[in-house]
Amino acid sequence: MAWFKKTKETKTDKKVKTQEGLWVKCDSCKEIIYKKEIDRNLKVCPKCNYHFRIRARDRLKLLIDEGSATELDSDLMSGDPLDFKDITPYKERLKENQKKSGLHESAISVDALIEGHAVSLVIMDFSFMGGSMGSVVGEKVSRAAEQALEKKQPLIIVSSSGGARMQEGIFSLMQMAKTSAAIGRLKDNGIPYISVLCDPTFGGVTASFAMLGDIIIAEPKSLIGFAGPRVIEQTIKQQLPEDFQRAEFLLEHGLIDIVVNRKDLKRTLARLIEFLS
Amino acid sequence: MIRYYLEFEKPIEELELKIEELRRISNGKDIDISSEIKKLEKKVRDIRSEIFSTLTPWQKTLIARHPDRPYTLDYINLITDDFIELHGDRRFSDDKAIVGGLAKINNITVVIIGHQKGRGTKERIQRNFGQPHPEGYRKALRLMKLAERFKRPIITFIDTPGAYPGIGAEERGQAEAIAVNLMEMSRIRTPIISIVIGEGGSGGALALGVADRIFMLEYSIYSVISPEGCAAILWKKNGDLSYEDFSRAASALRLTAQDLISFKIIDGIIPEPLGGAHRDPEWMAKKILENILTAVEELKTKTPGKLIEERYRRLRRTGSFEEMK
Numbered sequence: 001m002a003w004f005k006k007t008k009e010t011k012t013d014k015k016v017k018t019q020e021g022l023w024v025k026c027d028s029c030k031e032i033i034y035k036k037e038i039d040r041n042l043k044v045c046p047k048c049n050y051h052f053r054i055r056a057r058d059r060l061k062l063l064i065d066e067g068s069a070t071e072l073d074s075d076l077m078s079g080d081p082l083d084f085k086d087i088t089p090y091k092e093r094l095k096e097n098q099k100k101s102g103l104h105e106s107a108i109s110v111d112a113l114i115e116g117h118a119v120s121l122v123i124m125d126f127s128f129m130g131g132s133m134g135s136v137v138g139e140k141v142s143r144a145a146e147q148a149l150e151k152k153q154p155l156i157i158v159s160s161s162g163g164a165r166m167q168e169g170i171f172s173l174m175q176m177a178k179t180s181a182a183i184g185r186l187k188d189n190g191i192p193y194i195s196v197l198c199d200p201t202f203g204g205v206t207a208s209f210a211m212l213g214d215i216i217i218a219e220p221k222s223l224i225g226f227a228g229p230r231v232i233e234q235t236i237k238q239q240l241p242e243d244f245q246r247a248e249f250l251l252e253h254g255l256i257d258i259v260v261n262r263k264d265l266k267r268t269l270a271r272l273i274e275f276l277s
Numbered sequence: 278m279i280r281y282y283l284e285f286e287k288p289i290e291e292l293e294l295k296i297e298e299l300r301r302i303s304n305g306k307d308i309d310i311s312s313e314i315k316k317l318e319k320k321v322r323d324i325r326s327e328i329f330s331t332l333t334p335w336q337k338t339l340i341a342r343h344p345d346r347p348y349t350l351d352y353i354n355l356i357t358d359d360f361i362e363l364h365g366d367r368r369f370s371d372d373k374a375i376v377g378g379l380a381k382i383n384n385i386t387v388v389i390i391g392h393q394k395g396r397g398t399k400e401r402i403q404r405n406f407g408q409p410h411p412e413g414y415r416k417a418l419r420l421m422k423l424a425e426r427f428k429r430p431i432i433t434f435i436d437t438p439g440a441y442p443g444i445g446a447e448e449r450g451q452a453e454a455i456a457v458n459l460m461e462m463s464r465i466r467t468p469i470i471s472i473v474i475g476e477g478g479s480g481g482a483l484a485l486g487v488a489d490r491i492f493m494l495e496y497s498i499y500s501v502i503s504p505e506g507c508a509a510i511l512w513k514k515n516g517d518l519s520y521e522d523f524s525r526a527a528s529a530l531r532l533t534a535q536d537l538i539s540f541k542i543i544d545g546i547i548p549e550p551l552g553g554a555h556r557d558p559e560w561m562a563k564k565i566l567e568n569i570l571t572a573v574e575e576l577k578t579k580t581p582g583k584l585i586e587e588r589y590r591r592l593r594r595t596g597s598f599e600e601m602k
Contacts, residue, residue: 079597081540082531086511135596142593164479164501166510169530170542173501174595176480177487180456181463181592188464204501206452207440207480212460226452226480227442235442245447253448 026050028221042262051219051262053199055101056108056125059158063266064121068113073143074104076136082169090167093129101128105136106161109144114156115270117277120148123158126200131161133205134168138175141209145182145193154192154273155183159210162228163203176208183212192276194269197224197247197256215272216256217265218247224256283339285328289552292321325552332496334533335524338504340496341475342438345555347562348407349376349391349434352474355562356569357382357389363423365416369449372413374405374437375485377420379429383570388424390417390485391434394475407476408441411454414484418458421465430468430573433485438503440481455484462487463588466581470572472547472565473497473534474554489588490572491542493534494561495549499542500532542595 024035028050038045042062043052054062060069084090098104106128110121122144124131141157148155164172186193195213197206199222207226210216218224225245233240243249250256260268282290296317303310332340340346353360353376362378365371377390392409395401417433424431440451462469471488477499493499502510504527508518511526537543547564550557576584 075601077599077601079599081597082529084529086529135598139596139598166502166507166530168597169501169532170499170537170540171595171597173479173483173499174542174592176456177459177463177483178592178595180459181487181589184460184464185589187460204480207455207484208459209456211450211453211456225447226440226455227447232442232444232447236444238444240444244444253450255450255453 024052027052044262048221049261050221051199053126053160055127056103056123056158059123060108060110060112060121062262063123063156063158063269064110064112064114065116069110069121070112072109072111072147073140074108076139077104078134078136078168080167081135081171082167084167084169086167093167097128101125103128105140106131106133107137107140109140111147114266114273117270117273118151118153119269119273120144120151120153120155121158122156124160124198124205126160126162126198129165131159131205132163132165132172133161133175133179133208134165134172135175137165138172138178141175141179142182145179145186148191148193149185149189152189152191154194154277155186156194156196156269157209157213158196158198159201159205160198161201161203161205161210163205172204176204179209180212183209187214192273194272196265196269198222200224202226202228211255214276215258217258217260217268218250218256219262219265220247220259222247224250281344283336283343285336285339286552288324289321289328292317292324296321322551329551329553333524333528334498334530334536335504335520335527337496337533338476338498338523338527340553341498343553343555344396346475347554347558348396348436349389349393349474351558352434352562352565353378353380353389353391355559356566358384360389363420366412366419368415369412372405372410372416373403374407374409374441375413375417377417380432382566385430385570385573386427387430387432387573388420389432389434390420391474392437392482392485394436405441407437408439409437409481409484410441410443410446411449411451414440414454414458417485418461421462421469425465425467428467430470430576431465432569433469433471433488435471435473435477435482435486435499436475437478437481438476439478440484455480458484459487463592464585466585468573468576468579468584469588470569470576472568473499473543474565477532478503487588487592489576489584489591490544492545492547492568492572493537493543494547494554494565495534496553497534498527498532499534499537500530502530504530504532 029048197218357380359381394407395404469488473493507526508522
């Protein structure tokens with residue numbers, strides 16, 4: 001691997017910039033791959049089947065019937081209940097992320113069709129503050145569940161999140177209970193809820209609505225867990241096994257129902273909806 | 278008795294040691310120094326009042342974690358007339374970081390469940406420092422379902438640094454165990470009363486904390502992340518963090534009982550004796566019992582349907598956002 005290190009050291013910022021957009025290094029197998037090839041392949045590594053993180057709106061396009069989406073609650077904006085300041089005040093951090101991502105928050109909520117079936121669909125976006133759940137995400141998820149109940153249509157949530165959002169403190173924590181309670185109402189009324197876990201899903205999101213699906217699906221190789229691997233490593237002072245907290249590991253331990261390739265996700269959701277409704 | 282003093286209690290420690298020494302000297306001798314001792318005792322009280330009236334959030338965090346602080350089983354011993362501990366999740370094992378069982382308080386049968394930290398090295402390890410595994414949460418849910426079947430109120434005591442982050446915990450579904458508790462607690466058809474007696478550490482605390490009435494002891498804390506965890510994320514100094522950093526993080530997180538009541542997340546603060554609950558556990562237990570009895574009395578008139586609806590509305594209200602229309 002000596003040659004590899006060397007190229008890394010000699011890389012300057014400029015060089016990276018010129019290469020950016022053309023070549024991408026796979027997070028999983030570390031192969032350098034032509035970006036267009038990955039894009040053509042739904043952002044899945046053609047060498048190792050690693051599923052790259054994708055933006056919520058791109059994911060939406062992959063999952064629903066073209067032009068069928070009506071976005072809901074897009075005007076919800078987070079407050080700053082703690083008046084939280086770290087290096088940047090929370091309000092500014094939100095603005096930065098809104099500008100950077102083109103989203104108001106780390107989740108979008110839509111009413112849409114999947115192969116003709118009406119669904120309530122929430123998709124999280126990891127690029128907005130690590131997909132973290134604050135009051136707005138909690139509210140969107142809860143409203144989506146309530147709407148699914150009202151319209152008697154399935155709820156689908158695609159998660160990708162670092163967990164509860166620290167900057168909203170106890171309010172973020174309470175979103176875990178709020179969303180779980182909203183999901184609970186679906187269980188009493190026979191409304192299917194399918195949870196799709198993507199890389200990465202952790203903390204307060206896994207420990208609330210994400211693990212409450214009637215059916216739980218994960219994308220291949222996604223990292224999914226309660227505590228982050230670094231925290232676990234620091235606690236137990238041991239190295240973690242290679243496949244630890246990967247989708248396949250969760251499947252092996254009986255924690256999820258199926259691992260589904262991105263290209264098959266829409267069809268799988270449609271089939272499950274047909275089975276359950 | 279060997280007492281444990283926190284750093285900011287040093288002036289108190291010095292005076293109390295002096296009083297003890299004076300007592301020892303005067304013991305069995307003719308010299309009367311009782312007036313001297315009285316003076317010193319008043320001084321201790323004054324200093325303690327002063328220190329405790331201006332505690333910072335970080336100092337409250339340290340009191341919430343105080344090694345002498347009463348734990349769930351201490352309160353169970355003090356408030357119940359009868360108690361039988363029940364064990365195990367019927368699936369994997371008995372998690373000793375969560376205890377629970379059937380109890381009688383003032384002739385009412387209740388189910389009490391709580392996080393349990395240990396006292397002394399051996400018990401601390403046995404109790405995993407109050408950090409539950411999934412089987413702990415599943416045991417808790419099993420006991421809550423028992424309470425529901427027999428129509429008994431549920432009392433939960435919250436006191437944990439958090440759910441345990443370990444390999445076994447992940448393999449057995451830590452996140453799922455917590456999530457299921459949150460969902461099921463929102464639908465349990467019997468009153469639930471939660472009291473944060475020490476540390477309310479994130480999801481691991483909340484998994485016993487979805488309730489109709491939530492109280493916090495005066496110097497307890499409840500937060501989405503520990504001040505240490507928050508500081509590590511914000512200032513990324515990797516192990517180089519100081520008490521000043523933790524203190525700053527504790528303030529930023531707004532994790533005190535006083536903060537949570539101002540946010541309307543909790544229903545009440547139960548005052549502690551001067552110096553903290555460990556200074557007078559009997560008195561503390563009496564106060565806790567009073568609050569439990571009042572809440573039970575108030576909630577028992579509600580039908581299960583109403584109880585669940587109000588619990589749901591309470592959760593649905595929590596959040597801080599605006600609708601820009």
